[in-house]
Amino acid sequence: xxxxxxxxxxxxxxxxxxxxxxxxxxxxxxxxxxxxxxxxxxxxxxxxxxxxxxxxxxxxxxxxxxxxxxxxxxxxxxxxxxxxxxxxxxxxxxxxxxxxxxxxxxxxxxxxxxxxxxxxxxxxxxxxxxxxxxxxxxxxxxxxxxxxxxxxxxxxxxxxxxxxxxxxxxxxxxxxxxxxxxxxxxxxxxxxxxxxxxxxxxxxxxxxxxxxxxxxxxxxxxxxxxxxxxxxxxxxxxxxxxxxxxxxxxxxxxxxx
Amino acid sequence: xxxxxxxxxxxxxxxxxxxxxxxxxxxxxxxxxxxxxxxxxxxxxxxxxxxxxxxxxxxxxxxxxxxxxxxxxxxxxxxxxxxxxxxxxxxxxxxxxxxxxxxxxxxxxxxxxxxxxxxxxxxxxxxxxxxxxxxxxxxxxxxxxxxxxxxxxxxxxxxxxxxxxxxxxxxxxxxxxxxxxxxxxxxxxxxxxxxxxxxxxxxxxxxxxxxxxxxxxxxxxxxxxxxxxxxxxxxxxxxxxxxxxxxxxxxxxxxxxxxxxxxxxxxxxxxxxxxxxxxxxxxxxxxxxxxxxxxxxxxxxxxxxxxxxxxxxxxxxxxxxxxxxxxxxxxxxxxxxxxxxxxxxxxxxxxxxxxxxxxxxxxxxxxxxxxxxxxxxx
Numbered sequence: 052x053x054x055x056x057x058x059x060x061x062x063x064x065x066x067x068x069x070x071x072x073x074x075x076x077x078x079x080x081x082x083x084x085x086x087x088x089x090x091x092x093x094x095x096x097x098x099x100x101x102x103x104x105x106x107x108x109x110x111x112x113x114x115x116x117x118x119x120x121x122x123x124x125x126x127x128x129x130x131x132x133x134x135x136x137x138x139x140x141x142x143x144x145x146x147x148x149x150x151x152x153x154x155x156x157x158x159x160x161x162x163x164x165x166x167x168x169x170x171x172x173x174x175x176x177x178x179x180x181x182x183x184x185x186x187x188x189x190x191x192x193x194x195x196x197x198x199x200x201x202x203x204x205x206x207x208x209x210x211x212x213x214x215x216x217x218x219x220x221x222x223x224x225x226x227x228x229x230x231x232x233x234x235x236x237x238x239x240x241x242x243x244x245x246x247x248x249x250x251x252x253x254x255x256x257x258x259x260x261x262x263x264x265x266x267x268x269x270x271x272x273x274x275x276x277x278x279x280x281x282x283x284x285x286x287x288x289x290x291x292x293x294x295x296x297x298x299x300x301x302x303x304x305x306x307x308x
Numbered sequence: 309x310x311x312x313x314x315x316x317x318x319x320x321x322x323x324x325x326x327x328x329x330x331x332x333x334x335x336x337x338x339x340x341x342x343x344x345x346x347x348x349x350x351x352x353x354x355x356x357x358x359x360x361x362x363x364x365x366x367x368x369x370x371x372x373x374x375x376x377x378x379x380x381x382x383x384x385x386x387x388x389x390x391x392x393x394x395x396x397x398x399x400x401x402x403x404x405x406x407x408x409x410x411x412x413x414x415x416x417x418x419x420x421x422x423x424x425x426x427x428x429x430x431x432x433x434x435x436x437x438x439x440x441x442x443x444x445x446x447x448x449x450x451x452x453x454x455x456x457x458x459x460x461x462x463x464x465x466x467x468x469x470x471x472x473x474x475x476x477x478x479x480x481x482x483x484x485x486x487x488x489x490x491x492x493x494x495x496x497x498x499x500x501x502x503x504x505x506x507x508x509x510x511x512x513x514x515x516x517x518x519x520x521x522x523x524x525x526x527x528x529x530x531x532x533x534x535x536x537x538x539x540x541x542x543x544x545x546x547x548x549x550x551x552x553x554x555x556x557x558x559x560x561x562x563x564x565x566x567x568x569x570x571x572x573x574x575x576x577x578x579x580x581x582x583x584x585x586x587x588x589x590x591x592x593x594x595x596x597x598x599x600x601x602x603x604x605x606x607x608x609x610x611x612x613x614x615x616x617x618x619x620x621x622x623x624x625x626x627x628x629x630x631x632x633x634x635x636x637x638x639x640x641x642x643x644x645x646x647x648x649x650x651x652x653x654x655x656x657x658x659x660x661x662x663x664x665x666x667x668x669x670x671x672x673x674x675x676x677x678x679x680x681x682x683x684x685x686x
Binding site: 101104105106107108125126129130132134135136138139140141142143144145149152153154155156157158159162 | 310312313315316317319320323324327328519520521522523524525526527528529530683684685686
């Protein structure tokens with residue numbers, strides 16, 4: 052076991068009744084690493100993130116975040132993570148600053164630091180001058196960046212982003228990923244799920260999840276190479292080609308078994 | 309538990325209340341409306357009972373007797389019948405609830421035998437009103453017969469000795485006029501506060517689930533107790549305004565005599581408000597849709613308070629099992645407290661027992677509500 056790993060997932064299983072959402076997933080994430088979760092809808096990406104946030108209990112296996120077992124001490128985990136859920140979850144009837152101050156208070160950001168942190172988050176989201184705008188009146192891209200700003204107010208070492216850019220225009224998505232890389236550069240480990248193939252290229256490593264299992268794990272280049280081995284026909288397979296080939300192989304393998 | 313987090317939640321919740329003026333208006337207007345509807349709608353007094361008269365004799369004395377019925381504020385003469393058939397018709401159709409029939413030999417028998425009688429026919433479908441009406445009728449008639457007796461004694465000359473040897477000297481304490489409004493209105497304050505209080509908070513958690521903000525909130529280090537206190541504080545303020553509206557109407561509009569102190573009233577009302585807010589919150593943690601939560605909260609507060617709090621139906625007269633169940637209704641204690649403060653001027657020391665029960669109730673429900681909130685999505 053790598054002692055320096057920020058996130059350790061070890062043979063994790065999650066069952067909902069008869070349905071197995073996660074079936075023995077293992078991987079590690081290093082400090083400052085940006086790990087992408089790629090997979091079809093219902094593959095288990097959100098379930099995995101929710102377990103790591105302490106929102107769901109694992110059925111079997113072990114998961115550690117920032118050195119803490121999520122099943123044993125979810126409260127300790129919660130002080131060390133930032134989370135953006137799939138659905139936008141800031142308060143639409145509160146202004147930009149009111150939202151940030153609320154989450155600052157909830158995360159226990161000290162009074163002496165809160166003003167600076169809020170200002171920082173506002174400028175990071177590109178919302179300087181619109182501090183008092185109600186969040187309901189912001190466009191999608193700004194909302195996402197504000198939610199990201201809220202998630203890192205307490206400077207957590209680990210950040211979970213569940214499809215943060217869905218429904219956002221390409222320009223805003225690119226800006227969002229610039230922010231993620233900035234955070235990674237500051238040593239924050241980021242675990243981000245997406246179904247945009249182009250976004251997968253921005254990740255340091257990709258975990259390809261299909262049917263609750265890890266179908267492939269590696270750098271974007273590794274994934275493309277594995278995709279070719281799995282039968283992608285193009286000479287230079289794109290991420291999408293590799294994705295299709297690897298998911299097909301994983302599902303075919305399960306069907307045959 | 310961190311004060312900083314409680315404050316952050318209270319501030320956020322207050323902002324949301326203020327940003328939604330329509331809901332706030334409803335929260336303040338509904339108790340006003342309910343006070344008027346219940347305050348005027350619920351009355352146990354029997355006044356102006358529709359009465360039907362039939363005088364077969366039409367003598368000086370029979371007219372004198374019937375005039376007493378007409379003069380009484382308990383009755384209002386609906387019709388003067390000329391036959392038994394007409395009386396039956398009036399009663400059948402519900403035009404009158406009581407019919408008084410004077411027989412043809414009414415005064416003759418009084419002269420001959422010294423004793424005579426009149427007939428009272430009652431519509432017993434509403435047995436409560438009927439027995440009260442019979443009582444009123446009896447008192448009108450006994451007033452009349454006392455006067456008749458006095459007159460005949462005076463006519464015979466001699467010293468007048470009209471007193472019956474033993475007489476009950478009834479003096480009513482606390483509600484001198486035996487006005488049912490005086491004891492019902494304090495009960496209605498409790499009823500309205502129970503309904504409104506639970507409604508206020510029943511939506512607060514469900515709303516966050518519906519809007520998707522709860523998933524993020526449970527991923528933060530916030531503790532269930534902090535969330536609860538932070539969320540309840542602003543609604544407590546709104547609820548105290550509601551309580552002041554209700555109590556103010558009881559004193560200044562419905563003119564219920566107020567003999568206690570404002571401090572006792574506010575203290576006990578705050579205690580009861582905490583209980584009902586927590587009931588609403590408890591419901592909210594269990595039901596994740598706003599409509600569902602509000603319906604269940606209404607059901608849980610209104611029904612038991614109406615039936616089992618003793619606000620209109622005396623607890624002493626309930627069957628033992630039902631009487632036992634009333635101890636589980638928080639409104640029971642508050643109704644008792646309010647009636648005692650209003651009509652008896654009771655202070656904290658006289659009310660120690662119900663206050664203690666209410667406090668225990670509050671502690672139990674706070675504990676349950678804080679426990680009920682789980683910080684997971686399962």
